[in-house]
Amino acid sequence: xxxxxxxxxxxxxxxxSLTLSCVISRPTAxxxxxxxxxxxxxxxxxxxxxxGADGVTTYADSVKGRFTTSQDNDKDTLYLQMNSMxxxxxxxxxxxxxxxxxxxxxxxxxxxxxxYWSQGTQVTVSS
Numbered sequence: 001x002x003x004x005x006x007x008x009x010x011x012x013x014x015x016x017s018l019t020l021s022c023v024i025s026r027p028t029a030x031x032x033x034x035x036x037x038x039x040x041x042x043x044x045x046x047x048x049x050x051x052g053a054d055g056v057t058t059y060a061d062s063v064k065g066r067f068t069t070s071q072d073n074d075k076d077t078l079y080l081q082m083n084s085m086x087x088x089x090x091x092x093x094x095x096x097x098x099x100x101x102x103x104x105x106x107x108x109x110x111x112x113x114x115x116y117w118s119q120g121t122q123v124t125v126s127s
Contacts, residue, residue, distance in 0.1 A: 002097050002116075009093065009121030012085055016125075020080040022095030022118060033100040033110055035069060036080045037117065038091040045094065045117070047110040049080060052102030060108070062088070082123075090125040094118045 003025035012018045020036070035050030049059045049069040057069055068081045078095055098116035 004095050004097065004118035006093075006095050006118040006121045009123050011124040011126065013127050014085060014087060014125055016085055017081070017083045018085065018123060019082070020093055020095070020121060020123075022078040022080075024076055024078060024097055031099060031101070032097050033102060033105045033112075034071075034078055034095070034097040035105065035110060035112075036078075037094045037096055037112065043111070044114070045111065047105075047108075047112070048093070050105035050110045051078070052105035054102040054106075056102060056106050058105050058108055058110070085125050087125050090123055092120045092122050094120040 005023040008020040031053045033050055033052050036048045037045040038048050040046040048063055049067055051057050051069055059067060066084045070079050094117040096112040096116045098112040100110055104110040
């Protein structure tokens with residue numbers, strides 16, 4: 001069972017930046033997809049950014065060019081760098097690691113189930 005410890009949420013002004021971190025406990029088997037989710041209307045949660053086991057990152061259209069997800073060299077921590085933030089970015093962000101194939105990430109259809117979410121961290125965007 002993978003344990004996820006998320007941090008870095010808070011309040012930021014529109015146009016500002018924030019970085020979320022997600023420490024991933026071991027063991028994790030190969031072939032996992034990891035990334036970040038947030039609430040969307042009509043769905044429980046949806047992928048914002050994901051990193052497939054093949055190393056390819058994919059982003060939701062709403063955050064492309066503004067958000068970047070990455071891992072540290074030890075692959076124990078996943079980051080989400082959020083720049084040029086907008087009011088609509090405000091949400092509860094969860095990191096997730098699940099055994100989904102990289103193809104789901106690459107196709108933009110990665111949507112991990114609740115079993116794979118972290119506890120979440122709140123992000124507020126307001127002036």
